Amino acid sequence: MSDTLDEIICPACHKPMKKIYLETQKFNVDICLDGCGGIYLDNRETNKIDEKQEDITPILEAVINKQFEKVDVTAKRICPVCGHLMVKNNSSHLGGVQIDECYNCGGKFFDKDELIKFRNEFESExxxxxxxxxxxxxxxxxxxxxxxxxxxxxxxxxxxxxxxxxxx
Ligand SMILES: [Zn+2]
Ligand SMILES: [Zn+2]
CATH class of the missing domain: 1.10.287 (Helix Hairpins)
Known part of the structure; x- marks a missing residue:
């Protein structure tokens, strides 16, 4: 579970990630605010913010007007929570975005803007x-x-x- 107070290290740029509290969903998400702008979510969290109509204002406010480091989105990532190699999966058969997933703990890593693209891909679950x-x-x-x-x-x-x- 990433919803702990433990700091996690970004799997893409290896900088410490920051916790952003989502008022609506009442949990923290980990965002790489000082590095690449990536977001790490655990399995439970993803379901609550992956649809267009689900409120993610605190995330949007945190990343707006920020410059983020460019990272190689094709590089293999290691799950920052459990240490397993993450697997890249397309978000749909349409291609969509490539999401890094940890099959061990269910964690997902979205590179900068990928979460938004993922949310916009379909109207609903x-x-x-x-x-x-x-x-x-x-x-x-x-x-x-x-x-x-x-x-x-x-x-x-x-x-x-x-x-x-x-x-x-
Ligand atoms: Zn990063
Ligand atoms: Zn994991």
Missing amino acids: EDRIKAFNEYSKSIVASANAEFLGKKTYGSMINDIIKSYKEFN
Whole structure:
């Protein structure tokens, strides 16, 4: 859990991150205010601020008019909370943004502006799920369209699992 008073170190630029308290959600998020502008969220936190209509005014106020360091967004990151290697996943099948995720503790790291882009990608969580379901169906449809002997049921399922992982 990142919602402790422990200072965490930014996985992108290695500067200490600052806690910003979100009044509406009543928890702290970690933002790299003195470095790259990245945001680290634990699993529980992400769900409460990933939709467009969820209030993140304190985050926006903290980053407005600030100059942040440029970082290599393609570099591999280590989870600042548990030390596991984070995995880059696209936020949706549309590409969207690449989010660094820790499969061990559920933490997510958004580079500067990525959280905003992520929030703006779909109107709501339901729309995100709907888009994913439609995409899954299209994979099944295209797999069915292929000659059965060519594409096995197992590889079709793997495609779905793979896109599900990329999506989440
Ligand atoms: Zn940083
Ligand atoms: Zn972790």
